[in-house]
Amino acid sequence: MKEEKQSRRNFLFNFGIITAAFLAAVAFIRNVFLFLVPPRRKKKYHKYLVAEEQEIPVGQAKQISISKKPVFVLHLEDGYHVYSGICTHLGCIVRWEEDKQRFYCPCHKGVYDKHGNVISGPPPRPLDQFEVVKEGKLVYIQVQEKPGGPWA
Amino acid sequence: MSMKEWLKERFPIDYEKFVEINERIFIKEPIPLHMKKWWYCSGATPLIVFAFQVITGILLTFYFVPSPEMAYESVRHITEDVRLGFWIRGLHRWGSNLMVIALLLHITRVFFTRAYRKPREINWMIGVILFFLTLTFSFTGYSLTYNQLSYWATTVGTNMIKQVPFIGTWLLTFLRGGEEVSANTLTRFFTIHVGLLPPLIIFFISLHIIILRLHGVSEPEGFPKGHYSFYPHHFYKIIIITLFLLTVMSTFTIILPPGLGEPANPAVTPLHIKPEWYFFPMYRFLKLVPLNVGIIVTGLFVVLMLFWPFIDPIIAKSENKRRLWAYAVGGLTLLITVGMTVWEMFSA
Numbered sequence: 381m382k383e384e385k386q387s388r389r390n391f392l393f394n395f396g397i398i399t400a401a402f403l404a405a406v407a408f409i410r411n412v413f414l415f416l417v418p419p420r421r422k423k424k425y426h427k428y429l430v431a432e433e434q435e436i437p438v439g440q441a442k443q444i445s446i447s448k449k450p451v452f453v454l455h456l457e458d459g460y461h462v463y464s465g466i467c468t469h470l471g472c473i474v475r476w477e478e479d480k481q482r483f484y485c486p487c488h489k490g491v492y493d494k495h496g497n498v499i500s501g502p503p504p505r506p507l508d509q510f511e512v513v514k515e516g517k518l519v520y521i522q523v524q525e526k527p528g529g530p531w532a
Numbered sequence: 533m534s535m536k537e538w539l540k541e542r543f544p545i546d547y548e549k550f551v552e553i554n555e556r557i558f559i560k561e562p563i564p565l566h567m568k569k570w571w572y573c574s575g576a577t578p579l580i581v582f583a584f585q586v587i588t589g590i591l592l593t594f595y596f597v598p599s600p601e602m603a604y605e606s607v608r609h610i611t612e613d614v615r616l617g618f619w620i621r622g623l624h625r626w627g628s629n630l631m632v633i634a635l636l637l638h639i640t641r642v643f644f645t646r647a648y649r650k651p652r653e654i655n656w657m658i659g660v661i662l663f664f665l666t667l668t669f670s671f672t673g674y675s676l677t678y679n680q681l682s683y684w685a686t687t688v689g690t691n692m693i694k695q696v697p698f699i700g701t702w703l704l705t706f707l708r709g710g711e712e713v714s715a716n717t718l719t720r721f722f723t724i725h726v727g728l729l730p731p732l733i734i735f736f737i738s739l740h741i742i743i744l745r746l747h748g749v750s751e752p753e754g755f756p757k758g759h760y761s762f763y764p765h766h767f768y769k770i771i772i773i774t775l776f777l778l779t780v781m782s783t784f785t786i787i788l789p790p791g792l793g794e795p796a797n798p799a800v801t802p803l804h805i806k807p808e809w810y811f812f813p814m815y816r817f818l819k820l821v822p823l824n825v826g827i828i829v830t831g832l833f834v835v836l837m838l839f840w841p842f843i844d845p846i847i848a849k850s851e852n853k854r855r856l857w858a859y860a861v862g863g864l865t866l867l868i869t870v871g872m873t874v875w876e877m878f879s880a
Contacts, residue, residue, distance in 0.1 A: 394768055397772060401771045401774070401775060414616050415591055415594075415620050416594060530602065
């Protein structure tokens with residue numbers, strides 16, 4: 381094949397077009413990537429009122445429900461503690477046994493103490509705990525905000 | 533063992549032959565001299581826009597949900613929540629408009645330069661089919677957004693199909709998936725839009741290009757004879773067109789982003805309802821004549837358009853008279869369609 385010599389003007393023109401096409405392709409691919417991969421959202425929390433100071437006597441618990449999920453509010457000697465009622469083993473719902481001061485999961489006999497730590501049975505880790513905030517006589521917990529709608 | 537050898541063992545093709553064919557078909561494709569004028573490159577434009585439509589369309593299906601409860605909401609989600617969603621949707625929306633414009637320009641150019649003449653009649657017919665496939669694409673596409681306009685356009689559009697002689701009612705039930713516009717209609721339009729039409733249009737585009745390549749590009753009168761290779765001149769021209777189109781679509785998306793409209797409400801027809809601009813001539817025509825007359829006349833027009841390359845030689849014997857006839861018919865068609873479009877555009 382005969383090599384044809386290109387003029388400088390021609391070379392610069394073609395080089396410009398190829399560069400523009402390349403940049404456009406890179407920008408396009410970047411945008412497609414951003415479009416397809418949802419951004420990581422920063423976790424946001426809001427306060428949720430769970431009890432009044434005098435409502436629960438020391439050593440007792442109250443079961444409430446947040447977003448249809450069970451939550452235990454415990455009043456211990458050192459203050460309020462709030463635990464998720466979902467067993468960390470396979471997701472069954474634990475129950476509070478006041479006489480034994482422990483949580484018990486009926487599915488596979490997992491047992492947690494009043495601080496949520498595993499005493500016996502198969503659960504791999506302690507019960508999930510909510511951060512408690514006390515303001516005056518009111519007890520709040522920090523609940524993670526979930527985006528609404530079907531896109532969550 | 534080199535990578536090339538490894539590949540050659542797995543794909544035992546004649547590499548030299550492959551390079552030779554590639555050179556003959558693509559790199560050294562003879563392009564007639566008149567193609568240096570931009571106006572004569574109007575055939576590549578719809579193809580490039582179509583490629584963009586495929587890419588942006590596939591991307592939109594990652595988020596779009598074709599159900600009456602979710603369609604509008606998912607379009608809103610794409611437009612307002614998803615990163616660069618407005619851009620992808622805007623490109624798709626403006627791309628659809630641009631594709632219709634590009635095809636109209638291409639058809640007009642081909643018609644007035646009479647490039648449909650023997651032996652290229654079949655390629656003209658395939659072109660006409662491609663144009664109507666594109667309109668079907670547009671119609672099914674904008675029905676999917678499920679806002680008031682799209683819902684009522686679907687209702688009106690499918691009702692018009694009922695007027696097609698003999699098979700109208702059957703066609704209506706088939707398209708709607710029942711008697712009313714419902715969830716079935718939406719899923720059917722979605723399937724037609726993303727499942728049936730794309731392979732069909734790709735088939736016809738391929739056929740169009742193969743026939744074009746077999747005959748070579750038709751050369752209009754009044755240009756110096758001669759050819760140049762596809763690469764490099766035409767190759768760079770295509771890249772410039774691609775960049776230009778992307779810039780135009782991107783700019784329109786940012787300056788005039790497609791809106792969402794009101795969510796579909798099957799109980800209330802909006803007061804001012806109009807289809808997309810490319811259906812204006814048809815829409816205006818249907819306001820002027822009874823529905824069945826409108827459908828039949830439109831059908832006849834399509835048949836005339838489709839078979840024009842065969843009608844053209846029957847009308848007159850001399851080439852000059854034929855040209856005059858073509859100019860007259862083409863001019864009249866342009867006048868009527870543009871006139872009706874403008875009329876509809878400025879009427880309530």
